[in-house]
Amino acid sequence: MKNPLLILAGVVVCSISIPILISVVSYDDINVSTQVKEIKEVATKTPVVNTKKEKEKEVINYETIDKKTPTINVYNHKLGKIQAMNMEEYLYGVLAGEMSSEFDIEALKAQALAARTYVKYKENQGPNSKHRNALVCTDFRHCQEYKSPEELEKKNGKAWMENSYKKIKQAVNETKGQIITYKGKPILTLYFSTSSGKTENSEEVFSSAYPYLKSVDSPYDKSAPKYISALELSNSDFVNLFKKSYGNIKIDAGNLSNQVKIKKRSEGGAVESIKIGNKEIKGTDVRSILNLNSANFDMKFENNSVKINVKGYGHGVGMSQWGAQGMAEEGYKYYEILSHYYTGTNITDIY
Structure with a gap:
């Protein structure tokens, strides 16, 4: 028969060791479960990088100044006289004449900045005798196309004025006073209808080289009617x-x-x-x-x-209007469109 004292000692050791072992094992199980849970939570909270069309982009606000809109002198070649016009109201007529109201609002905004910048560029060049020393004229062969509200209503009807013309005005109003600049000065904003897949270097078409009028890819023009x-x-x-x-x-x-x-x-x-x-x-x-x-x-x-x-359709230098439309449909904002077509430029709010 075994020693009773040894048996008693064994029982005491077991009674103490087993609860401790159970606690340790349970503690480890709890730790593992907690760690797995924490890892899952972190994975769920980690953002997924989406494609350009899917991700929510930060919208940049360029409206930093709120001054009174200037009045400019415009030579109306159809009427043969100079007219004093509110700059933004003049741009309504330019935008309506230069781009279809069916285009995306971001493409229209890009065109609005191009048109506004053109006027400021001309202002820096000084008076022009070709339009009786007015800042700009209404002849697209020399400056920019301009159509008065009366002309637009006569051509397109009241329904167009109530709907499409509002979209034109929205594009101008929401970019009030904004122009495109290079090293702080307004640029020569050349634009045209449709590229052939790439735009042209200015010096290869007009002999004068501008650092912001460089050849860039323009892959979204293929849907244009005159591609x-x-x-x-x-x-x-x-x-x-x-x-x-x-x-x-x-x-x-x-x-x-x-x-x-x-x-x-x-x-x-x-x-x-x-x-x-x-x-x-x-x-x-x-x-x-x-x-x-x-x-x-x-x-x-x-x-x-x-x-x-x-x-393509047009001289090919600067912004392609159908290319701008394609970029807008892909989710690009007007300032991204302008940055693409006018190399190294910035947007400046002047009033």
């Missing part, structure tokens, strides 16, 4: 058009493919120079002679005809 256009001419018509413009050009209707060669293209894809007969001609001049939508074109010679395929 692609085409022209077909007979060989004789093609030759006659160039002979009319250049009296000493040597070219004939036979075998044109050997007499016409594109020599150089711009960074944006437009034809810079083309050899036609014995003449090297600018792509912009060819655009004018043939009445093409842009200088980004290709020529194909088939039998007795010339087929010309054209990309």
Whole structure:
């Protein structure tokens, strides 16, 4: 028989050890469960980075100044007289003339800043004799298109004025006094309808280089109605058009493919120079002679005809309006659109 004292000691040790062991195991289980729970909570609280369209973006407010809107002198070429206009009310007419009211509000705001900045740029250039020393004129061939409320109602009707015109005014009002600047000065805000996929460097189209008018990608223009256009001419018509413009050009209707060669293209894809007969001609001049939508074109010679395929619509420098519309549809704000098309610029609120 075993020693009774040893048995008693064993019982005492077990009675003390087992509760302690159970407590330790339970404590570890509790700690593990708590840690797992905490990890799950942290994971749930960690934000997920979404795509541009999905994430909530911070909206930048450029309205920092609230001064009285200035009055400017505008030469109305249709009426043949100078008119004093409230700057913002003048911009209603410009925006209505330069961009469709069907466009997204952010594209319209971008256009409003481009139009307002153009006026301030002209102001810095001084009086212009072409519009009787008024700051700007209403002729789009020289300044910006402008349509009075009376013209707009006559053309579009009262329903348009009550609905679409309100959207035009909203775009102007919500950007009151804001202009685009480069190193503190208003920029030359060139803009056009439709790019060919890239905009142009200013010096490759207008000879003058501006640091903010650089070639940039413009991938959202493909839905524009004039993104692609085409022209077909007979060989004789093609030759006659160039002979009319250049009296000493040597070219004939036979075998044109050997007499016409594109020599150089711009960074944006437009034809810079083309050899036609014995003449090297600018792509912009060819655009004018043939009445093409842009200088980004290709020529194909088939039998007795010339087929010309054209990309884009307009000079291609600055902001593409259809590109701005595409960016707005993708969720970009007006200031992001302007920053994209006008390199290195800022937005400044002047009144």
